[in-house]
Amino acid sequence: MISAIRCGFQTGADRAGAEAAMRMGIPVVGWVPKGKRDENGVIPERYWPFLKETEEWDYPPRTKMNVMDSDATIIFALGRLEGGSKLTYKLAKPVRPVNWFAVQHLRNLPAVDIAKAAKQMVDEIVGWLKTPPIPDPCVLNVAGNRESHAPGMFVIVTEVMSEVIRLSNGL
Secondary structure, eight states, X not given: OEEEEEOOOOTTHHHHHHHHHHHHTOOEEEXXXXXXXXXXXXXXXXXXXXXXXXXXXXXXXXXXHHHHTSSEEEEEESSSOOHHHHHHHHHHTTTSOEEEEEOXXXXXXXXXXXXXXXXXXXXXXXXXXXXXXXXXXXXXXXXXXXXXXXXXHHHXXXXXXXXXXXHHHTO
């Protein structure tokens, strides 16, 4: 069971985790840089009740705090890990269960193939969440590419994580 989704509220994968949690009625929380910054300027006000600001303007402190305040981390990335996704993996790997999914295969496919690939991803994530040492229930940190680096990431991850939450929580 997923008790809460934690994220950094950046555009793309992070914010998709928040949207999935809100859609499925579970808590969403997360650390963000001072000034509530995202790649477009300021994180939209609708998310403000769920976030906490770090004392730093930079993204790495927020990334570290989100990893440390969660039970497990999942990273959605197109291809290889880079930038903040790579940092998330480096921070999580020694201290928390971490898994990352390359969603490259979900782009430029017919709708039926996208649904099949997403279903496989959901099944794999749900299975991974049941493996030790991930506690039940768990706070899951959702991270990954920004929307500007991976157009369409928000839609894909929102759908995948909504289904993961539904299946994991019996909703």
